[in-house]
Amino acid sequence: MKQIIRAWMFTVMVVSLAAHAADNFTRISLPKGVSIELPKNWIVLSRNQLITLDSAVESVLDLSGIEHEESELPFAANYYDDKGNTLGILNIRYYPELQLTQADAQAATAQDVKDLDAALRENIVRSTKAFNMKVTSWAGTKKTSINGITVFLTEYRRQALKRSGEFRVRLVRVFAANKSFTLTVSYDEAASFLLKPITDRIINSLNLEGIRKVGGVSAPAAAINQQGDSIMADLNGEQWGLVLFLSILFTWGIGLTPPLLIRFVFMRRPIGKGWAIGIVALLWVFNLVLFTALGSQSKSHGALILVAYVSYAILRKGAKKQAGSTQAE
Numbered sequence: 001m002k003q004i005i006r007a008w009m010f011t012v013m014v015v016s017l018a019a020h021a022a023d024n025f026t027r028i029s030l031p032k033g034v035s036i037e038l039p040k041n042w043i044v045l046s047r048n049q050l051i052t053l054d055s056a057v058e059s060v061l062d063l064s065g066i067e068h069e070e071s072e073l074p075f076a077a078n079y080y081d082d083k084g085n086t087l088g089i090l091n092i093r094y095y096p097e098l099q100l101t102q103a104d105a106q107a108a109t110a111q112d113v114k115d116l117d118a119a120l121r122e123n124i125v126r127s128t129k130a131f132n133m134k135v136t137s138w139a140g141t142k143k144t145s146i147n148g149i150t151v152f153l154t155e156y157r158r159q160a161l162k163r164s165g166e167f168r169v170r171l172v173r174v175f176a177a178n179k180s181f182t183l184t185v186s187y188d189e190a191a192s193f194l195l196k197p198i199t200d201r202i203i204n205s206l207n208l209e210g211i212r213k214v215g216g217v218s219a220p221a222a223a224i225n226q227q228g229d230s231i232m233a234d235l236n237g238e239q240w241g242l243v244l245f246l247s248i249l250f251t252w253g254i255g256l257t258p259p260l261l262i263r264f265v266f267m268r269r270p271i272g273k274g275w276a277i278g279i280v281a282l283l284w285v286f287n288l289v290l291f292t293a294l295g296s297q298s299k300s301h302g303a304l305i306l307v308a309y310v311s312y313a314i315l316r317k318g319a320k321k322q323a324g325s326t327q328a329e
Contacts, residue, residue: 025233026199027037030092031074031193032179033209036202038077045076064130068124079187081193087188088195089167090202092181101173102211105150117141120171133159136166146204148211149174157189165190172203173274178184179208248303254290255307258283258316272321276312300311 026036045053054073059066072094079088114166117140125135139155152173157166169186185202187195262279263271271279287304 011097025203026207028075031093032181034092034179034181035205035207036092036183037205038090039079039198042077042090045078048128050076051076056157061127064126065242066130067128072098073097079167081191085163085188087191090184090200092183095180095182097177098175099169099177100179101177102150102175104163105143105152106173108152113141113143116152116173117154121156124156128158128307131161133161146172147208149206149208160188168192168196170203171200172206174208176208204213243257251303252307255283255287255304256310256314263314263317270317271315273316273319276315279315280312 024039025040026040028038029035050073053076058068058071073091076089076091078086078090081087099112120141121135121138128135135156137157139157141152141154142155144151152171152175153266154171155169156175157168160167161166166189167186168189169184172183172185174181174183182202183206183271185199187199259279283303284307287307
């Protein structure tokens with residue numbers, strides 16, 4: 001029994017390391033009912049820095065003769081590497097004078113999206129040029145849904161401001177009358193292995209008060225046409241297969257590591273039926289809490305049920321053979 005308890009305690013310590021991933025993000029409440037999740041190591045710009053940044057942008061655009069909408073910049077945050085280089089950038093800009101609403105966004109046609117994309121591209125190409133940068137590629141604009149919010153997701157790549165390389169930029173445009181805003185998230189392509197999933201999660205965490213899901217389907221997204229694919233499809237693009245593979249590997253890896261350690265490393269023999277059921281039940285609860293904290297959207301958690309069955313089989317592996325040997329003796 002002591003061996004089982006020690007094995008269980010050690011396994012919980014090992015697996016609990018994965019739980020810290022849920023603690024690396026914090027939800028930020030922004031003006032006008034908007035909220036996002038942000039990694040704790042991203043540095044939030046001070047009010048003084050925001051005013052300076054916004055003043056610089058306004059000045060450059062005015063001096064370049066580029067028209068721009070009336071806007072407010074209440075929040076921005078950056079991610080820096082250990083050398084102080086800016087690798088990740090996030091900001092949200094509100095447009096209080098816009099009249100377009102979520103209903104207008106839902107009713108937008110493919111031609112409307114095409115026109116919006118053309119206008120954005122022209123404006124962004126001119127704006128980046130004014131800052132001595134260049135748009136290196138343009139992926140376009142799509143209408144989609146994030147947590148019930150109808151958004152227009154624009155993606156392009158631009159030159160880095162202070163050094164060589166490219167930044168991948170994504171604009172999440174939300175029309176909601178005087179609450180309209182654009183969430184801009186970008187990162188250095190050289191750090192895409194780490195920052196792509198982080199920025200994907202930031203974008204996918206976007207919430208807006210008053211928007212909710214009905215019957216498992218985003219209420220404002222019900223009328224979206226075929227362009228309104230899921231946000232994960234838009235974010236992952238051609239790499240959706242890799243993302244799915246890694247997701248399965250992550251789920252089964254975390255789920256099966258404890259029973260494998262208990263059965264083949266610590267105990268090295270089959271575990272009694274009662275103990276096996278108890279351990280599997282505790283592991284299932286632990287995994288349920290962990291994956292819920294990590295943002296799992298599953299309601300049935302079917303994968304965790306399958307993991308529980310396999311875990312029980314692992315813990316009991318060899319039990320029949322052991323019982324047969326005992327009877328023979």
